[in-house]
Amino acid sequence: MERLVFHIDVNSAFLSWEAVRRVEQGLPDLRELPSCIGGDPSKRTGIVVAKSIPAKKYGIQTGEPMAMALRKCPALVTVPADFELYDKCSRAFKDICRSYAPVMESFSIDEVFLDMTGTSFIYPDPIATSHEIKDQIHRELGFTVNVGVSTNKLLAKMASDLEKPDKVHTMFPDEIPVKMWPLPVRELLFLGKSSEQKLNAAGIRTIGELAHEKKSKIQQLLGDKAGQQLHQYANGLDDSPVKAQPEEAKGFSVETTFNDDMISLEQIFPLLLEQCDILATRMRRKKKKCSCISVTFRTLDFQNRSHQMKLSNATDITDEIYTNVRKLFADSWKGQPLRLIGVSLTGLTDDSFEQLSFFEDTSEKERHQKLDAALDSIRLKFGNDKVTRASIMNSTARVARKARAQMENERGC
DSSP: OOOEEEEEEEHHHHHHHHHHHHHTOOOGGHHHHHHEEESTTTTTBBBOOOOHHHHTTOOTTTTSSSHHHHHHOOOEEEEEHHHHHHHHHHHHHHHHHHTTTTEEEEEEETEEEEOOOTTTTSSSOHHHHHHHHHHHHHHHHHHOEEEEEEHHHHHHHHTSSSSOOOOOEEOOOOGGGHTTSSBBGGGGGTTHHHHHHHHHHTTOBBBHHHHSOOOHHHHHHHHHHHHHHHHHHHHTTOOOOOOSOOOOHHHHHHHEEHHHHHHEEHHHHHHHHHHHHHHHHHHTTTTTEEEEEEEEEEEOOOEEEHHHHHHEEEEHHHHHHHHHHHHHHHOOOOOEEEEEEEEESOOOEEEOOOOTTSOOOOHHHHHHHHHHHHHHHHHHOOOSSSSGGGGTTTTTTTOOOOHHHHHHHHHOO
16 A cells, blocks of 8 residues: 655744734734844844745844844844743644544654555545645634645655645655756755755765665765665655654753843753753653763854763652753863853653662752752642742843743643
8 A cells, every 4th residue: 555644844934823813903914024033132133044035035043143144134022932821722733633643743843754655545536635624724723724636754754855845745756847857955964064065065965866876875974874865765766654652751851042142150050950851750750760961052153062971870859850961061171151051951760770889878869859849849739930949030041942842832732
């Protein structure tokens, strides 16, 4: 039986979701104005996270500084990100998609794959079904999506990325020469800027030229593994399954960016504690412990620097994690002004496993475990924002709302 896969992608998700809320409040539709999501509108700081089609006409690009975008279009309407709203809209979007397919895979907050293989008795016309899903989302939720239809995930994704918004596209194998091969190589899924530059330097500028080149040459240019995968993708080959359940997390991480430079330990330590508190809480909910801790920070030259340490014993105790994070950061930071700080917890083990030490103060450890358990219980029952550690209450830099929204999402699971 030939596979049938849909890829469904929300058009300009963050901006569309904010626009729907504003329209419901009787405000102008952001999708019809030069507008963008991101940064602090009052300070003209931060970066563009999402933009409207009218904003795109001014040359505004995702990822550029807000100040630059405002110079291109002084009348640009700017709105800060609201990850609690995005999580709510994402859930509603995925609920509709899930109702059509036996298997749905969440690809990101605003994208899903549906495995429609074997559903021809229920949905005999896949194109009509695609329009039905698209139109139901628009009718019930107020925003538009693109739907790509093909025989595998790669081609379905490539199809949905064609003309936007509010479109259904197919890219079946016999359509590859016309619809995919003329595209620039940068449009191929998972092909990054570095690979694009190497291919262009070798005279390979379209996906079709990549597909027709010898695989051995592509592997010479891009490496064995990447070269083989991208050569297969250029020929439309992909046998990866649509997975209903995501793979178990290999770790937990959070990053926070700042509009103003962070220059002192008095500013940074409370933020690190808040990050550790959120990650440890999430980890305990999954009944995991970590044995490796990493700290990442970004300086004004936009270079990320990461440092990690292995723990002698796996832990899920917030205070133990923070103590190690604090030491790791203090030993690696040279006082440069910072624009981003992140913490990662990896090397996960089940929380039932614990290696005991004769030299460990078990009474102090039990005290911290009881404190964490009490905080977890309150947050689970009343919400994550109902209790805060005293030492982070006066922190001026708060952890990204995206991390808190993710934490709240897990509370409801």
